[in-house]
Amino acid sequence: MVTSDKSFRPLRQRPSFVLSQLGFHSDRTFDELLVPVGVTRRQYGMLRILADADGRTQQELSSVLRVHRNVMVGLVDELEAAGFVERRRNPADRRAHAVHLTDRGRALLPMGEAALDACDDQLFGTLSAADRETLGDLLARVADAAHLLPGVHPGYEQAGDAPPNPISSRGRSNTRTG
């Protein structure tokens, strides 16, 4: 690697910057692949969570997905209007709504999975299988070291009523929660 003067290294040689670029590019690519599926990235994240454990309350979903509970209302609204989930009464706690996948919603999961396959292929198709695996391993290690939750996108920090984040609250809506 060309290690020019470190005092002003080109951004292409800044892994953290390239990571930022590629993260955005990955989101955009996945967004496009998800268009024919008919759900947004965030909605797919929801469905995926529900696939693991059906019937969670919105509050629990908010916590796992790290979105504000008020936002969760609209998110469930969208998915319910589309017929992918339904709200049922929670017999144990009638304040809470248990969110359940419908058959239509469940049918969407393999399509999203295929979109993820396609996304990986599209991004890393030019790499050899060995390089691809190496990259995957390194990324997973970095993510572990950063204490990123294995399946949760860090797009939103102040979930539920977590301690608020005092840093510059510039807009942040980059969310592949899932």
Next chain:
Amino acid sequence: MVTSDKSFRPLRQRPSFVLSQLGFHSDRTFDELLVPVGVTRRQYGMLRILADADGRTQQELSSVLRVHRNVMVGLVDELEAAGFVERRRNPADRRAHAVHLTDRGRALLPMGEAALDACDDQLFGTLSAADRETLGDLLARVADAAHLLPGVHPGYEQAGDAPPNPISSRGRSNTRTG
């Protein structure tokens, strides 16, 4: 690598998803490191561009940074108010404002560079030097293959008057333009 049932692979084993997570994490980390410097990520991106070529017009800056020209007005306003840049009359074209770095602005560059160093260290510090270089190379190769401009964050697509992007216009403000 554990290659469980491909039909529902955990997201940690989805490089494109981990990339998205890490991209966001990188942005956040850099944001925090930039707080003591006193500029936002975007502002630092501007200063960095100007360091390469002083005196560009706002339009040119918009084009390079891929931000909307209306946004550039406010961006230059902020930086000018902070005393980091100044607008001068362009003798060749008196419609255009030539944006110049001030000494104060120029003094900020090494601090931002140090923040970038710290960001890389913070993200990849747990990797060996060899792994770190491998990762950097692989990321750069993927970025090249994706045709990402070497120093430009793809946060904004419709710069200047580029053809509008018809896909879902969900909020996107993830911008380490620089």
Next chain:
DNA sequence: GGTGATTATCAATCAATGGGACGATCAATC
């Protein structure tokens, strides 16, 4: 049974983006 906390929701506010229009200026043409 009463008090306070919790769940989901709604209304209002705020920040950021994108589109359109406007004055000033340039470039080209007659």
Next chain:
DNA sequence: GATTGATCGTCCCATTGATTGATAATCACC
């Protein structure tokens, strides 16, 4: 040198998304 059309920066406004605060229903505890 006046005119026409385009460009640069700016401002105003509509839209979108997020955040805050308030509210009705329900729970848990005493």
